[in-house]
Amino acid sequence: MNRIAPDLVAELKVKEERKAGLPELPLAKDEKVVMRFAPNPNGAATLGSARGIIVNSEYARMYGGKFILRFDDTDPLLKRPMLEAYDWYLEDCAWLDAEPDEVVVASERMDLYYEYAEALIKRGAAYVCFCPADVFKTYKEQKIPCPHRTVGDVENIESWKNMLKGVYEEKEAVLRIKTDMASEDPALRDWVAFRILKREHPRVGKKYVAWPTLDFESAIEDHLLGITHIIRGKDLLKSEKRQRFLYDHLGWKYPITMLWGKIKMQEFGKFSTSELRKRIERGEYEGWDDPRLPTLKALRRRGFLPETIRKFFISIGVTQTDIAVSMKNLYAENRKAVDALASRYFFVRNPKELKLKDGQSFVAKALKHPSRKEYRVIRTGNTVYISGDDFAKLNAGQRIRLKFLCDVDIESIEPLVAKVVETPAKDVPIIQWAPSEGIKVVVKKPDGIDKGIGEPLIASELGNVVQFERYGFVRIDSVLEKEVVAYFTH
C-alpha cells in the first residue's frame, strides 16, 4: 500500500490525527495564524472563558501562530471592568498553559479608536447622530436616513470633537457608522460606534467620555492586531455583518470567523459574570473561588488539573449548537489524571465513636496508594471513629473490617461496642475509620459542607489533592492547628 500509493497513506494518517484534536482551520496560503481571546474583565474567568482561552491558544499552537489576550473593557457602565480581574485572567491563562504572546488593553488604546473614528467621518462613512434612541428606531424601522446622516464633514468633525470634549450629555449624541438604511436586516442599519458615558473607568478614570461599542473597538483591534481567525459566540453573528461595513469603508480584509453555540454546565445552570458578581457582592458566596461557582479560581482551588480542562474543551471543539454538558464528564477526565497521584487517607463524616473491647491501643500500617509500597502509620487508642453513614447500616452481630486495622464483631449499637476478631475472614464489608486522636476536617463541597474527623497525617498534605477513601477526592486547602479545611474535587 505504502509503495503503490504513498500519498494516500499519508492522507489517511492525517485524518486519524485530526480526530484527537481540534478540526483544521481554513487557511490562506503562507498565513501566520493569529488568534485572540477577548474577554471583558468584569469578573473572574469561568468555564466559558476557559473554552475561549483553550481553543484559541490551542489553534495558535497547532499552527505555530500567535495567541493574543485582549481586554475589551470599553463599557464603564453596564459591564464595568474590575481592576483585579485583569490579573486574574493572566493567572488563569498561565494556569491553563495558555500564556498569551501579547496582551492588549482596549481602554489604553482609546486615542487609536478616536483616530479611526475621525478618519471615517472625513470619508463620510460615519456621522454624529443626535436622534434620541426611540426616534432613530422609527427611522430605522421605516428604512429612512435620519437628518444627521447627510450633514457635511466639517460640521460632523466639529460635533465629534465636542463629543470627545464632553460638551454633550449621555444619550445626547452618538457616532454612527453608515451602512445601508434599506438593508433587509434592521440590525445592520447605521449602527452605533461611540456613545457618551460620563462614568469613571477603573483603569483610566474620567479621562474619556466617548466610549466605543464592542463592534467598533473589536473591529479596529482585530485588524490592527492582524487577527486571522475569530471564534465567537453565534449571538455575535450580526457583529460580523456590521463590522464588514466598517472594513469596506477602510478597505480592510475581514478575518475568517467561526461561530460557536452557548455552553452551559448542567450543574450550574445559567450564569453570567454580572450575575455572579452581584451575588458575591451580596455575600451569597464566599468569593470568586467559592467551590459552588464555575470559575477557574474555584476549580483550581478544588484541585482540578489544568490539562483536564484543556482536554475537555478541545474534545468539545467548535460547534454551533448550544450545548449543556455535565460536570460528570469533567470529573471523569480529571479522575483519570488525579487517581494516580493522590495519596489515600481516612476521613469519616458525621463521626460515631466505636469502642473496641479488650483493646488497649493499635497501630495500623496503611498503604498510601494501592499501586505504591509507601505506608502511613495510624495509631489509635481503644476507640475509633466510623462515619455516620456506615453506622446507619450497622447491625448487632455483624462483622466488619476496619481497613488496615482489624476485623471486629459488632456487639451492640447503642452504645457502639465491638469485639476484635483475631482471624480475618473473606467477604467482610470494609470501612474506613479515624483514630481516637484524629484531626477535625471540614470539607467544602459544591453542594454543602461536610464535617468529620480524619487521620492526623492529612495535615501534611497542604495544597495537594488526596483521596479520602470511600468518599472522594479533595484538595487540602488550609491546615490550622486543630483543623484542616479541604475543598471537594469530585
Next chain:
RNA sequence: GCUCCGGUAGUGUAGCUCGGCCAAUCAUUUCGGCCUUUCGAGCCGAGGACUCGGGUUCAAAUCCCGACCGGAGCACCA
C-alpha cells in the same frame, strides 16, 4: 413580526465540504459481571442515536425540497 443559524444515543462528539469502506466513531452516563483490605478506583461486557416526510441516485447521516423542533439577533450590552 422581520432576519439568520442549528438539529447524530441520557450527555458531549466524529463522520457531512467531496454520497458507497457507516448495521455510524470516541468519551461519559446507565446496566451487568469480575477483582481487591478503599472507592464515586480498575478490568471485562452490554444497552443506547442519524428529528420527520418527500425527492435525486444503483447507493443518502452525507445532496435537494418541505415540515417540525430548538436557538440567536433586531440595544447608546459585551
